[in-house]
Amino acid sequence: MNGFYSSVAGATLRWHxxxxxxxxxxxxxxxxxxxxYDYPRIASDPALRERRKILIDLPGFGYSDKPRVFSYN
Structure with missing residues (x-):
């Protein structure tokens, strides 16, 4: 698994x-x-073993930034 960060609209997003x-x-x-936090369980599902999986943390969740000036609605 590789983890990546990208800055988008003033927030840094993380994806695996x-x-x-x-x-x-x-x-x-x-x-x-x-x-x-839940992705390892999902990514290790045997039905997905051979597939490439890209798992995104949206702003305010996981390892992505939690900007104060972001609407979480």
Whole structure:
């Protein structure tokens, strides 16, 4: 797994990139998954073993910035 950071709209976002073959599966968390804190369990699912997985922490979650001037609604 590789972790990356990128600055977007004044906030630094973090995403994880798990290598694999074929089209990647992109995970953007919602209410059922709290962020990268839950991603290892998801990424290790046997059904996804061979797939490339990109897992994104949205602003305010996981290892991404938690800007005060961001609408979390």
């Amino acid at each position: 990139d798990f290598p694999g073959d074929g089209l990647p599966v992109v995970f953007i968390h919602g209410l059922g998954c709290a962020s990268s």
